[in-house]
Amino acid sequence: MPVQHPSHDYAITAMYSVPDDAWYLELDLVAEQRNLVTAIVPDEDPAREPTVCFDPRGSHMDVPYEVMRWFMDQVDEEIRTSRAWMRLRPELVEVIHELRQEYQGMIDDDRFPHVLAEVRARVPEADLPAVLDAAFGRNPDGTAVEHPKDTP
Known part of the structure; x- marks a missing residue:
């Protein structure tokens, strides 16, 4: 619209x-x-x-x-x-870009725990929320991230 x-x-x-x-x-x-x-x-x-x-x-x-x-x-x-997400540190941008390419920004609930474990092995815990949000729009607990423009 x-x-x-x-x-x-x-x-x-x-x-x-x-x-x-x-x-x-x-x-x-x-x-x-x-x-x-x-x-x-x-x-x-x-x-x-x-x-x-x-x-x-x-x-x-x-x-x-x-x-x-x-x-x-x-x-x-x-x-x-x-x-x-492209303004994050270069090593995080690389991880996010790879995840977005591989999963096209979508991941089903059954697969999320496995991918979460892989991401945890690659990035510091403090960066996990930013990486998961940029790659999948999800929080570390698997719920959807709500952005201000998403809410009415």
Whole structure:
């Protein structure tokens, strides 16, 4: 569902591209149903950086500063939440990246204790919550991690 700018003239649509392992945030001009800017936020590969793209074939369009600032704030929040784990120590980023690649961010309850034991053998106990959250969205006890944007 698009997020409307307070002016209702612009909206942001967010979608996940599985083949790209990235979030796409599109700033649209609502009345013309026209995409103005697309931000791409990879969330699987620490080597890939977020990018912002403008349609090179599109005609010139003036976007008010406050609208662009609003869009970039949304992009910044997506980067922060999708890529926060990439700011951890390099050895933790490596473990998380491996887990995300192997398990695609999902693990069933039956397999979790086995993987938890493997992760405990590789990372210090103090880092366990951050690694499990980034890799699977779980706490060490196996429950789902609740993030502020997850709650109403």
